[in-house]
Amino acid sequence: MSAEQSLTAVMEPSIIFKPVAEPNVPQFLSTAEAARMLGLSTTLVQTLVDQGELKGWKTRGGHRRISLDSIQDYQSTSRSSMGMSLKSSVKPRVTVVVESAQLMEQLMTANANWTIPVEVTFFDSVTEALLELSSKRPDMLVVEMSMPRAQQEKTLQALENFNNRGRSPLSVVLITKEKDLLSTNAVGSTSSIQVISGPMSPIWMHAYLTGVVASCQI
Structure with missing residues (x-):
């Protein structure tokens, strides 16, 4: 056997049995x-x-x-x-502003009897609600505007200014009997402030809160 054949015979086992x-x-x-x-x-x-x-x-x-x-x-x-559990366990927060004492009592009584998983906070003053927004921001704001038109326009402008401060816009629903009260941001852009015809009622509020819960589960 030549030296070359001997070298091949020695090397072959390591090649054949190499683990793959x-x-x-x-x-x-x-x-x-x-x-x-x-x-x-x-x-x-x-x-x-x-x-x-x-x-x-x-x-x-x-x-x-x-x-x-x-x-x-x-x-x-x-x-x-x-x-999913954490998402469903966190209740959406809705702030409701109603200046009418009678309507406020009706809404609070009705809300206490509902089992809708929404944290609702009531205010009887738009000014107080706006001050509260700086420290405890809700997910949505509902304002029943029964004040004179000039004051309604100022309220709408104040909310638009709040939403234009650089933070994510707050979803707002304004309920009014004024037919032509419109958000200045509504034309040419998507506005987070919705103006709808009144009056406000417990039936409307129940439907609204139910819709809030449904939208949060999507």
Whole structure:
């Protein structure tokens, strides 16, 4: 045998028996490792395996092996469910301004009997409500305007100025009996201030709050 043949014979085994990495090999964790990864107790992890929410099995020695893919899928599902739960648990905040004492009493009484998941704050003065906006900003503002037209125009202008200060615009609904009271931003641009015909009533408010909840769930 020549020197070249001898060298080939020595090198061939290392080439033939060189391990080849298998792609996409599934990874598995022990119960304790899965528990640490999920932040759960080992007992709860075992229950999740028994219920089929995690994929796993027992070795001959009685030890569980849990699929890493199923653990990651469970984490993704849990985050999504938690996000939806948090979103649904946060009540939208609506500030309602009513200058009529009689209507205010009717609305507050009706709201106390409703089970609509909305946090409603009542004010009997537009000025007080505007001051409150600086410290506790609601998601929406509803103003029943029964004051003289000149004062209604000033209220509308004050709200437009508030929305133009650089922050995200506040959604506002103004209820008035004035037919031609319009937001100056309504022409040529999308205005967050909506002017609608009155009068305001508990029936209207119930429908409005129901719509608020529906829009928050989309």
